[in-house]
Amino acid sequence: MTTVTYHTRVPESLIPFCEAMAGLMPHIERNLYRDLEAGRAVTDLKRAYQRRYGINARHFNALSRC
Numbered sequence: 001m002t003t004v005t006y007h008t009r010v011p012e013s014l015i016p017f018c019e020a021m022a023g024l025m026p027h028i029e030r031n032l033y034r035d036l037e038a039g040r041a042v043t044d045l046k047r048a049y050q051r052r053y054g055i056n057a058r059h060f061n062a063l064s065r066c
Contacts, residue, residue: 028053031064036064 001011028049034038035045 024053025059025063028055032063 018046032045036042042064046057046064049055049060050057
């Protein structure tokens with residue numbers, strides 16, 4: 001079996017965005033966990049979280065499956 005590794009450089013202009021997302025996603029995940037524990041349905045939360053945090057459906061789906 002052969003292993004291949006790829007490397008890439010992130011453009012400097014994207015670093016602030018990446019840092020902001022790295023701080024935002026755990027915050028959203030904690031809030032989502034709290035709402036799910038309170039008994040709220042994922043389908044109801046999806047649209048609300050997209051509006052509140054400005055994330056897309058793919059981001060929400062990834063967080064809801066953690």
